[in-house]
Amino acid sequence: MTLSPESLDILEQRVEDLTEDARNHAGDEPKKAAALFSKAADVHERLAEAKDSPVVVQAHENKAESLRSNAQSQLRDAGLNPSNSMRDESRPETDVQSEVESTFDEVETDDTQAAIEAAEFFENPPSTELEDVGGLDAEIGRIHDGIIKPHLYPEVFNAIGVDMSNGVLLYGPPGTGKSLIARAAANELGYPYAGVSAAELGSEYVNKGAQNVQRLFAEAKQIQPCVVFVDELDSLARSRSGGPEQTDGTRQMITQLLQELDAIQGSEICVIGATNLVEDIDGAIRRSGRFDRKIHIGAPDADDRRDIFQIHLEDKRVSGDLDWNEIIEWTEGFSGADIASVVRQAGQAAASESIDEGVVSPSDVPGITHEHLMEQIKEKEPGVKEWEEEQNHSLS
Incomplete structure (x- = not known):
């Protein structure tokens, strides 16, 4: 070993x-x-x-x-x-x-x-399950291969002579379920969970951001086995080679993160990073040995979108039949977050409409209809499409 x-x-x-x-x-x-x-x-x-x-x-x-x-x-x-x-x-x-x-x-x-109760960053294993993600069957299969199996059965990997991966990078457009997947992975493992973003770790004061990173991993070493999820990794760990916006504090924070990622090799700490812009992350962080697996989490396909709608509608009152063909056709390019927003706003519209019609008794209130959903779908700009347009514009 x-x-x-x-x-x-x-x-x-x-x-x-x-x-x-x-x-x-x-x-x-x-x-x-x-x-x-x-x-x-x-x-x-x-x-x-x-x-x-x-x-x-x-x-x-x-x-x-x-x-x-x-x-x-x-x-x-x-x-x-x-x-x-x-x-x-x-x-x-x-x-x-x-x-x-x-x-x-x-x-x-x-x-x-x-240790969890005394920790600043950690909480007990989340209740989110992989089934809550909706769709993404191929991606979830990679999560099992890259995160779940190595941590549940390290003896199998050791017997073959391969090391357990401590770092996994999830990348793709915003709203596609990266943070949800990280919480679900911690649930599947039964591990304590720390979810932080670059904004939470960063600081306007020099050295403070690096100290936050150090404190996060100090807790992880004490609590392990555990999952550390770092969202917006591109913002935290942009390339040190350039960019007038990068401060001494940011560079120190990246250096500290590199040291921490090296220090946990061979430990029972799983670090999941998430980014919308994988190419913006410092190359030293992206290299093998720190984030050995990189898993693309893209926009859900037609079947995935139906699954996500059904998950979000499961605990809602629905009136009448839903025309899934029309819903799926109109939601191309929608992320999981977009769909969650559509269902929530459709429910709000249904409730407001019921109040306007004087139907306020809980047993008599009608549910969300196909029309409510379609109205919200047609008003919403697909998040993935909007993000792609912004990226194309920034490159032009």
Whole structure:
């Protein structure tokens, strides 16, 4: 197993923190101490696998053995693993092991939840599911291949000899579901989630933006496994080679981001970047090793648009039949955000119309009709088309 120097530093700090925490709980909370000693031993074994020097490898293995001995001692104090002369024969060893594993899971959960609650950027795993995205079957398949599978089954990738990708870049027109996909991926993994934009990380003060990036990833290293979503990556990480609009603070922020992306290689931190303008992102950030996979999220096709409409109409009251052929024909070039807006505005129009007609009893209020939808569709400029025209104009 090959880890970057930064990743090794993270593990070295992690094992120190775990060991100190275990010692603090020893005696008073032996079950928790045992779980922490065991986790620290696991990290020492991981470090042993990553080291080349036989002396250093042996040192980590010795520390792992010592920590496991400490864990056993704490278990005996807790009555979970008594000596043979004191063993409770009525309690199978498998029950003891099950309780130890359960205790370890509780420690991990408690520590992670406490870190999330104290974090500035992170929240619990989102409730958004991939089914909520609507359409984009091919793109979602790539999300499974590039994000979900490597993080759920790292042992399979390790067995083949390929590294797990820590960075995935989603690119394409605005409103096509990139942020929704990132939240859904975190949900699928069950990982804590941090969603930030360039505007949130940036600052008018020199060094502040870089400090924000550093603080974000410091939280990620503590909370991992986790998902970090950085929206508007093109704004945060424009090429350092030019542009009169770029400040010293921006350049420092990009440099800090590069350092953080290198430092998480081999960790359980998944970074998902999103951009409308992939060509504007600094080449050093786009290169393999930082964002190994680049997935295009384009405008939904006809079938996708119908799926998205049905998702947004699912919890709405609809009156009469919908002419899907007409709806699909008129919504070419619409993004998922456009469709969500159409449904919302059609619902508002239906409610306003019901009030004007004096129908205000909830049981009597009619729903959204095909006409309501078409009226909003015909008034709306397709977001993808508008964005493409703006890009063409800026290049001319």
